[in-house]
Amino acid sequence: MSQDFWSTLFVFVLASIIGLGVIRRVSRLLHTPLMSLTNAISAISIVGAILMAGGDNPIRIRILGAIALFASMTNIVSGFLITDRMLKMFKAPGKDSAKAGGGHS
Amino acid sequence: MIGPLGQLTYIVASVLFIFALHWMNAPDTARKGVYAGVAATALAILVTWAEPVVVNHLWIVLPLLAGVAVGVPLSRVPLTAVPQRTALSHAFGGIAAGLVGTAEYYLRLSEGPEWLTPFRMVALIVEIILGYLTFTGSLMAAGKLQEVKWVPQRPVTYTGQNAINALLLASAVGLATAIAMYPAAPWAPYLFPVIIVLALLFGVLLILPIGGADMPTVIAILNAYAGLSAVAMGFVLDSKLLITAGALDGSSGLILAIIMCKAMNRSFTNVLFGAFGQVQTAGASGEQKQYKSETVEGAAQVLEQASLVVIIPGYGMAVAQAQHKVRELYDQLKKRGITVKFAIHPVAGRMPGHMNVLLAEANIPYTDLVEMDDINHDMPQADVALVVGANDVVNPAARTDKSSPIYGMPIIEADKARTIFAIKRSKNPGFAGIDNELYFSDRTWMLFGDAKAVIGDLVKELSGGSGMH
Numbered sequence: 001m002s003q004d005f006w007s008t009l010f011v012f013v014l015a016s017i018i019g020l021g022v023i024r025r026v027s028r029l030l031h032t033p034l035m036s037l038t039n040a041i042s043a044i045s046i047v048g049a050i051l052m053a054g055g056d057n058p059i060r061i062r063i064l065g066a067i068a069l070f071a072s073m074t075n076i077v078s079g080f081l082i083t084d085r086m087l088k089m090f091k092a093p094g095k096d097s098a099k100a101g102g103g104h105s
Numbered sequence: 106m107i108g109p110l111g112q113l114t115y116i117v118a119s120v121l122f123i124f125a126l127h128w129m130n131a132p133d134t135a136r137k138g139v140y141a142g143v144a145a146t147a148l149a150i151l152v153t154w155a156e157p158v159v160v161n162h163l164w165i166v167l168p169l170l171a172g173v174a175v176g177v178p179l180s181r182v183p184l185t186a187v188p189q190r191t192a193l194s195h196a197f198g199g200i201a202a203g204l205v206g207t208a209e210y211y212l213r214l215s216e217g218p219e220w221l222t223p224f225r226m227v228a229l230i231v232e233i234i235l236g237y238l239t240f241t242g243s244l245m246a247a248g249k250l251q252e253v254k255w256v257p258q259r260p261v262t263y264t265g266q267n268a269i270n271a272l273l274l275a276s277a278v279g280l281a282t283a284i285a286m287y288p289a290a291p292w293a294p295y296l297f298p299v300i301i302v303l304a305l306l307f308g309v310l311l312i313l314p315i316g317g318a319d320m321p322t323v324i325a326i327l328n329a330y331a332g333l334s335a336v337a338m339g340f341v342l343d344s345k346l347l348i349t350a351g352a353l354d355g356s357s358g359l360i361l362a363i364i365m366c367k368a369m370n371r372s373f374t375n376v377l378f379g380a381f382g383q384v385q386t387a388g389a390s391g392e393q394k395q396y397k398s399e400t401v402e403g404a405a406q407v408l409e410q411a412s413l414v415v416i417i418p419g420y421g422m423a424v425a426q427a428q429h430k431v432r433e434l435y436d437q438l439k440k441r442g443i444t445v446k447f448a449i450h451p452v453a454g455r456m457p458g459h460m461n462v463l464l465a466e467a468n469i470p471y472t473d474l475v476e477m478d479d480i481n482h483d484m485p486q487a488d489v490a491l492v493v494g495a496n497d498v499v500n501p502a503a504r505t506d507k508s509s510p511i512y513g514m515p516i517i518e519a520d521k522a523r524t525i526f527a528i529k530r531s532k533n534p535g536f537a538g539i540d541n542e543l544y545f546s547d548r549t550w551m552l553f554g555d556a557k558a559v560i561g562d563l564v565k566e567l568s569g570g571s572g573m574h
Contacts, residue, residue, distance in 0.1 A: 004343050005224050012336060015349040018123055019356030025130040028451070029471050031361060031458030032187060034129050035328055039194045041122055041142055042354035045335045047153040048205040048342055053168065054159035057212055062161065064208035066168045071201040073172020074179065075194050076146055081180035082190065084139045086462050090132040093470035 033086045040079025046072035114152045119349040121145035126353055132471055149346060184466050185423045188320065188455040192247035195327045199239030202334035203301070206233040209341060210288075210297060218289035225341055226285040232337035234277060234304045239330040241308030246323055249312070250455055260316040270310050277303040315376070317420075318497065320455045322365040322376045329358025361457045368451035368477075370503075370513040399550035401559065404526050405566035411488035414438055415480060417448045417517050418460050421494015421530060425556035431493060432467035434560050437567040446473055448480040448490075448517045450498035481518050490522035492543075494530075494556045500541045525549040528559045 026034050049072055052065025121141045128138035154165060182190050206229050213220045221229075248256030280300050284293050315323050332354025339347030366373060408414060416435075422428060438445045447469065453460045461474050484490070492499055499519040502509040519525055520543050527544055529551060543549055552559050 005340075008340055008343060008345065008348055011345045012339075012348045012352055015119075015352035016356050019126070019353040020360065022123060022126045022130075022353070023357045023360045026126065026357075027129065027131055027135075028449075028476055029132060029458065029461045029465075029474060030129050030135055031364075032191075032456060032462045033135065033458070034126075034357060035191055035324070035361065035457060036187075036194070037125065037129065037138065037142060038328065038332065038354040038357040039191065039198065040146070041125065041350050042198055042332050042335045043201070044118075044122075044146060044149055044347060044350040045198070045202050045205060045338050046146075047149055047344065047347065048209070048338050049168075049201060050150065050153045050159060050165055051156070051342075052205055052208040052212070053164045054154070054161050056158070056160050057208075058215070061208045061212045062164055064204045066164055068201040068204040068208070069165065069168035070171045070175075071197040071204075073169050074176040075197045075201075077173050077176025078179035078190070079176075079194060080139055080143050080146075081177065082182075082187070083142075084136060085180065086184070086187075086465070087132070087135045087139065089462070089465040089468075090135070090471045091465070091468065092133070093472050 043075035196243035203236030228340035238308035419495025
């Protein structure tokens with residue numbers, strides 16, 4: 001147990017430091033899409049919901065899990081879709097029409 | 106439980122999440138970040154689903170489909186509604202963590218209470234408290250942003266507010282400690298729901314005293330809470346993937362909240378417990394000051410003569426849905442060889458980055474969206490500063506008036522431009538209820554009216570009138 005604790009804490013501290021470093025470099029232009037993206041990413045708690053809803057558990061446990069599963073999936077789908085929708089709108093100059101991305105520095 | 110292949114997949118997913126955020130550092134790589142995130146999430150779902158303990162597949166398929174059915178329309182909201190949508194998705198994240206934690210506790214209690222070690226119990230209780238308070242808090246925030254009728258828009262304050270909140274939190278922590286020490290005691294299953302109720306209540310009370318101008322910070326803080334509840338779930342389930350993803354979300358929320366707080370010169374505690382808005386509307390300053398207003402024709406003439414125009418958008422532009430008209434104005438001015446820049450204050454709008462997204466939607470190249478610190482150097486060279494629905498972020502009182510509640514807040518120095526035009530819906534003060542000195546400056550002319558209509562008229566004047574020079 002205490003072994004578990006230390007290794008998970010270790011991961012948490014390192015992941016937080018990586019997170020702070022990476023997020024600090026995110027373009028300020030993109031703070032709104034950043035928030036919807038991290039939202040979709042943190043919906044990874046869906047894995048906990050899958051175990052509760054899909055396991056051979058009492059029905060009330062499965063119901064709680066299923067609701068959590070639904071909520072997480074909603075965040076995953078809407079989070080990634082809206083992030084992409086917003087990012088498509090950010091265009092460098094001279095690329096007025098249709099697709100953005102690639103190219104320009 | 107899961108084999109080496111599963112563990113390896115979780116590692117790959119964690120790395121992909123980190124790269125997803127890394128690619129957000131520039132607009133031209135950002136979409137790759139989304140694909141990395143989707144890939145990581147899909148991998149994690151498949152590997153977990155493939156675990157042998159998962160046997161009720163219909164119980165997974167149906168909620169997944171329901172999630173898609175609700176998620177797709179939620180991703181198509183107008184961009185002006187993105188703050189509400191974001192708050193709503195924090196609520197969904199919170200409730201998911203809360204429910205999984207609740208299910209986990211009761212499941213383990215009936216199947217093997219020895220699994221509920223004090224360490225796991227602490228993590229589990231942190232998970233549910235953060236989860237449920239994020240749920241109601243975010244729903245409240247979404248309600249305020251959507252201007253739902255029964256959610257008060259103005260900050261609600263009452264005497265002893267902070268004391269009551271502290272008492273609530275203290276009792277929740279007290280109960281939590283008791284349960285963490287004796288998770289299998291006969292009274293524990295009955296006490297557990299009490300903690301849930303306290304957390305739900307705390308979420309509501311936390312957001313009640315917060316006004317619209319503080320929403321960018323609050324949304325960022327709720328974002329961090331949602332991430333931390335995922336981290337706590339990771340501790341309970343011993344899942345490094347959950348911990349990594351949650352930590353990324355948590356640090357993102359934290360950094361955004363810090364940026365927002367700095368941009369308002371306020372501290373976390375001040376935002377959460379300091380209730381803006383009930384500030385005295387300093388009526389003592391003597392004689393009624395006079396606005397000078399200008400006609401659209403006059404403003405158009407001045408704009409035509411300019412060589413640098415800085416447009417300063419604020420929440421009012423979002424409310425009036427004026428971003429597309431602003432783009433037409435931008436085109437008209439560009440056509441005349443005038444340089445047009447947008448000055449973006451970090452807290453303009455109702456969430457971090459709100460203005461950038463609206464202007465990008467209107468096809469304005471992101472290279473013309475300039476951050477506050479960079480544009481302020483150029484403000485003295487600007488011939489015209491055009492304020493579109495912004496207020497507190499251009500109020501010079503932040504620099505000069507020590508008694509002002511926004512004193513010390515960094516602002517966009519619109520008052521340094523040669524001429525200032527401010528479009529304003531009414532003569533009322535802004536959200537924070539503070540008079541804006543800028544409007545009474547001798548170089549400022551007001552254009553009263555709905556932002557969309559006024560800019561539309563400006564465009565008409567510029568396109569119809571004198572033509573190209």
